[in-house]
Amino acid sequence: MNSSLSSHRCVALLVAAPASGQGKTTVTAALACWHTRQGRRVRVFKCGPDFLDPYWHQLASGATVHNLDGWMVGMDEVRARLSAAAAEADVILIEGVMGLFDGSPTAADLAVQLGIPVLLVVDASAMAGSFGALVLGMQQYQPDVPWAGVLANRVGSSMHAQMLQNSLRDPALWLGAVQRMGSGKDAQLLPERHLGLVAAHELPDAMARLNAAADALAETPLGQMDWTDWQRWSVEFSVPADGALTPPEPWLQGRxxxxxxxxxxxxxxxxxxxxxxxxxxxxxxxxxxxxxxxxxxxxxxxxxxxxxxxxxxxxxxxxxxxxxxxxxxxxxxxxxxxxxxxxxxxxxxxxxxxxxxxxxxxxxxxxxxxxxxxxxxxxxxxxxxxxxxxxxxxxxxxxxxxxxxxxxxxxxxxxxxxxxxxxxxxxxxxxxxxxxxxxxxxxxxxxxxxxxxxxxxxxxxx
CATH class of the missing domain: 3.40.50.880 (Class I glutamine amidotransferase (GATase) domain)
Incomplete structure (x- = not known):
């Protein structure tokens, strides 16, 4: 067994969804903003290749956002960056890529390898009882995935939220519902265009949008949890001695x-x-x-x-x-x-x-x-x-x-x-x-x- 070069514990969640477009970027950024407003140090990461979502997470957390991927980045660097973040942060949030089980390796694979619980965000705007079936299927598809719970997104009313909550086989998974903001198919706070979200630095009201999302999240059971309750999602991040990154040679020195x-x-x-x-x-x-x-x-x-x-x-x-x-x-x-x-x-x-x-x-x-x-x-x-x-x-x-x-x-x-x-x-x-x-x-x-x-x-x- 490898001895650890460093080991740090930190509250951590991997925010995932059944598919793209469910609102996981908004939820991740809202969580980062909400925790930051509580005076906590937050570090956010993004699974997979993405340039646009990290702009929102950086604005919400006030810290640089790095990408994580088992293939492109490599697990040695993934572990090193997470361990370094855990040494200085109170909360680590990781936004998944596409759906929880999409790609290779998947966000689910990362959650399993690192022991990070998954917060599932589901666009529930057009479902009721099927919400529970979808969540149950996601749970059973890869049984070794650690779960934090599920957050229903774009919910129409308190009665709608109650129907969604009642559909769950495991009531302990319910972390609340975020009300639909605006109207129409694109009822969301963060606008999109052909390559994805509009970057935060391009919108003069970006911070106001984040605060509105954080306010909505604060009304859910997740947003009303005491900090002591968040400790249930504490994860130990370590870097094996043989996984330490070797710095490159100074090939560009003087250039x-x-x-x-x-x-x-x-x-x-x-x-x-x-x-x-x-x-x-x-x-x-x-x-x-x-x-x-x-x-x-x-x-x-x-x-x-x-x-x-x-x-x-x-x-x-x-x-x-x-x-x-x-x-x-x-x-x-x-x-x-x-x-x-x-x-x-x-x-x-x-x-x-x-x-x-x-x-x-x-x-x-x-x-x-x-x-x-x-x-x-x-x-x-x-x-x-x-x-x-x-x-x-x-x-x-x-x-x-x-x-x-x-x-x-x-x-x-x-x-x-x-x-x-x-x-x-x-x-x-x-x-x-x-x-x-x-x-x-x-x-x-x-x-x-x-x-x-x-x-x-x-x-x-x-």
């Missing part, structure tokens, strides 16, 4: 990486920034939407985001466009992910076919799609190593630049007509692939120009 960061380029994992710092990089953030020019730098990272929603402002920043072109013409590296890649292209056409010009540095054009064009965990084999990450986009990019790699599904081999292309155009590397930098720091260092990889060698298959 400055410019990072675009604003509403058009907001898909940034905090762990990616931590990884760049750990490799010795100095980070220089800039906002294309604010009219800022490219900082003095050795490399540029253009993260994903919503360039299609801000085309006019991006094109108005002609000084930045000239800076980026000069950067590329000087042979300095650029890593452009998803929206960052689209911004470097010649233009984006919306669903109605209206064309908006972009920076015109990479020979490609994007077409927005009415449905998802790419979704799922991906791995990308480069000469320096295999990066893990994911893809999620509603556009297609037709590019004349050569492909130097192609991603594949987790633990599968590359297929020519599957996955996402990685394009090279001079010193630019661009793809729909969102990389999890800590999965292979050396490969990221190579993309950003470190002297670690010779790109003229063939790229291996995964």
């Amino acid at each position: 400055t990486v410019a990072v675009a960061s604003d509403a058009a380029f907001s898909f940034i994992y905090p762990a990616n920034l931590d990884c760049l710092h750990a490799m010795g990089a100095s980070l220089a953030f800039f906002s294309p939407l604010a009219g800022e020019r490219l900082p003095v730098c050795d490399a540029v990272w253009l993260p994903g985001g919503y360039p299609e929603l801000h085309a006019d402002k991006l094109m108005a920043n002609v000084a930045l466009q000239a800076d980026l072109l000069a950067h590329v013409q000087a042979g300095k590296p650029v890593w452009a992910e998803c929206g960052g890649m689209l911004a470097l292209g010649h233009g984006i056409a919306d669903a109605q076919g209206e064309h908006s010009p972009m920076w015109g540095i990479v020979p490609g054009t994007a077409q927005m799609q009415p449905r998802l064009a790419g979704l799922g965990m991906q791995q990308c084999a480069l000469q320096a190593g295999v990066l893990r990450g994911h893809t999620f986009h509603y556009s297609r990019f037709v590019c004349q630049a050569p492909e130097v790699a192609r991603t594949s599904r987790a633990n599968q081999r590359v297929q020519p007509d599957k996955g996402e292309a990685v394009y090279q155009y001079g010193s630019v590397y661009a793809s729909y692939f969102h990389a999890w930098f800590p999965s292979h720091p050396r490969a990221i260092a190579a993309l950003l120009g470190a002297e670690t990889v010779q790109w003229d060698e063939p790229v291996p298959s995964a």
